[in-house]
Amino acid sequence: MAEKARLKQENxxxxxxxxxxxxxxxxxxxxxxxxxxxxxxxxTADGLVGILTLLLEDFPREYGLDHVGLALHDPxxxxxxxxxxxxxxxxxxxxxxxxxxxxxxxxxxLYLGEYASCPEPWCFEGGEALGxxxxxPVQRTGRYLGVLALGSRCAVxxxxxxxxxxxxxxAAMVAICIENALAAWRLRELGVTDALTGVRNRRFFDxxxxxxxxxxxxxxxxxxxxxxxxxxxxxxxxRYGHGVGDQVIATxxxxxxxxxxxxxxxxxxxxxEFVMLLPGLDRRExxxxxxxxxxxxCGGAVEVxxxxxxxxxxxxxxxxxxxxxxxxxxxxxxRDLLREADDALLLAKEGGRNRVVMAGLxxxxxxxxxxxxxxx
Numbered sequence: 001m002a003e004k005a006r007l008k009q010e011n012x013x014x015x016x017x018x019x020x021x022x023x024x025x026x027x028x029x030x031x032x033x034x035x036x037x038x039x040x041x042x043x044t045a046d047g048l049v050g051i052l053t054l055l056l057e058d059f060p061r062e063y064g065l066d067h068v069g070l071a072l073h074d075p076x077x078x079x080x081x082x083x084x085x086x087x088x089x090x091x092x093x094x095x096x097x098x099x100x101x102x103x104x105x106x107x108x109x110l111y112l113g114e115y116a117s118c119p120e121p122w123c124f125e126g127g128e129a130l131g132x133x134x135x136x137p138v139q140r141t142g143r144y145l146g147v148l149a150l151g152s153r154c155a156v157x158x159x160x161x162x163x164x165x166x167x168x169x170x171a172a173m174v175a176i177c178i179e180n181a182l183a184a185w186r187l188r189e190l191g192v193t194d195a196l197t198g199v200r201n202r203r204f205f206d207x208x209x210x211x212x213x214x215x216x217x218x219x220x221x222x223x224x225x226x227x228x229x230x231x232x233x234x235x236x237x238x239r240y241g242h243g244v245g246d247q248v249i250a251t252x253x254x255x256x257x258x259x260x261x262x263x264x265x266x267x268x269x270x271x272x273e274f275v276m277l278l279p280g281l282d283r284r285e286x287x288x289x290x291x292x293x294x295x296x297x298c299g300g301a302v303e304v305x306x307x308x309x310x311x312x313x314x315x316x317x318x319x320x321x322x323x324x325x326x327x328x329x330x331x332x333x334x335r336d337l338l339r340e341a342d343d344a345l346l347l348a349k350e351g352g353r354n355r356v357v358m359a360g361l362x363x364x365x366x367x368x369x370x371x372x373x374x375x376x
Contacts, residue, residue: 034063035166039173048079048181049086055148055174056093067130067151069094069123072178073144082185094125098146110167111135112158115151123149131155136171140179148174194268196246197253205267205275209334212265216279217326224286224319225337226276227345228256228293231312231353233272240307245272247304248311255297259289275341283358286319290356298354312354316345319358 038059045051052070060068072079074097083090111119115130123135130151138146148171152158192204200208216223230252237245249272256274257266265277276293278286294315301308318340325333340359348357 031166035170038170042173042177045177045181048082048178048185049088051174051177051181052083052093052095053088056095064152065150066153067094067124067133067149069096069125069149069151070138070146071096071098071123071149072138072146073098073100075099078182078185094149110137110164110171112162112164112167113160114155120147123147124151129153132158134158134167136167136174138171138175138178140175145175145178194253197250197268199253199257199274200265200267202267202269202275205265205269205277208265208267209277209338210330212277212279213325213330213334213337217322220322221280222282222319222321223325223337224278224281224289224317225341226278226286226290226293227269227316227338227341228274228276228297229314229345229349230272231314231349236309240304240309244304244307244309248302248309251302251304252297252311252313255299256293258296259292275338281319283319286317287356287358290315290317290358294354294356314345314348314353315356316341316343316348317356317358318344 038054041054041058042051045054055070056068059065070093072095074080077099080097112134113132115124115133118124118133118135120135124130124133131153132155133152134150136148136150137144138148150158150167192200192207194201213223215221230248233245233248236248249268252272253266253268253274256276260266260276263279267275269275278289281289294313298310298312302311303309318337320333320337325337327333328336344357344359348355351357
């Protein structure tokens with residue numbers, strides 16, 4: 001009788017143990033399914049900004065975390081540049097960009113435990129209220145990309161001895177997605193950047209021109225286009241060689257970009273010719289900017305291989321208000337805007353070079369162009 005009772009008790013214990021294990025397995029399956037769904041969202045996120053938005057905004061809310069922070073190694077400022085261009089609430093994110101791998105090389109292993117014992121508390125800015133934290137090194141092929149920091153007010157959410165498979169898998173997926181996003185950005189930049197000067201190329205300009213025209217019409221602004229041509233450039237190539245000519249082009253591009261606003265665009269249109277888009281300026285302001293650009297370029301000789309080469313540019317400018325841009329289809333308006341600026345450039349060159357000519361609406365006498373003096 002006693003043996004029968006003992007066997008019944010053991011059977012009951014085994015059933016309870018089995019149910020506990022099954023519930024743990026079901027819980028792990030649910031966690032794995034949630035992580036898989038998160039990974040799919042990371043893989044399909046819209047670039048770096050989409051990845052960061054998912055990690056720093058959606059992830060903590062959906063997983064009930066009190067803190068999610070990210071520190072990324074950004075030695076060349078690429079990530080910072082991407083975020084500056086993008087429209088994102090960067091100031092609300094717990095995001096650090098590190099120019100040097102400060103502290104990252106010390107985080108070789110995942111850390112789980114109390115916040116007070118965290119080896120790198122800088123990962124949790126204002127995290128004094130946290131009970132437990134996880135610090136996940138974000139690495140790829142032996143390189144430290146950054147650190148993902150998770151924090152909870154619950155003292156036992158992250159503790160020593162717990163299984164870390166899902167956390168390590170998350171860190172690996174974050175590393176892959178961030179690296180892929182940066183690689184895609186670099187590849188895209190190669191396609192729209194002039195290799196010699198580092199400014200945008202004609203392909204990018206053609207794409208941006210239409211977008212900018214749509215925007216300025218919607219916002220009832222004006223748009224100016226400037227064609228800039230280096231004077232007597234063929235003579236430079238013929239006398240000093242194409243290597244020196246390339247350095248002259250690169251120097252001129254650098255000078256052209258010095259006084260542009262963030263909303264302006266500078267692109268190399270081809271050869272020794274550049275094009276600039278200046279939105280939101282009135283006719284007088286465009287004239288002032290064009291003259292300033294001309295003076296900046298010719299303000300000093302270009303030092304190349306022991307030669308001091310004086311360099312000047314001719315500039316043709318066209319300025320269209322939003323009303324005129326809206327009067328015809330965008331493609332036709334774009335062609336006409338460029339043609340006016342190009343015609344103005346031709347007059348500047350025919351008029352003696354090193355000057356600005358500004359196109360205007362045809363006045364009663366039929367003349368469509370006005371010549372600016374060399375000074376302001």
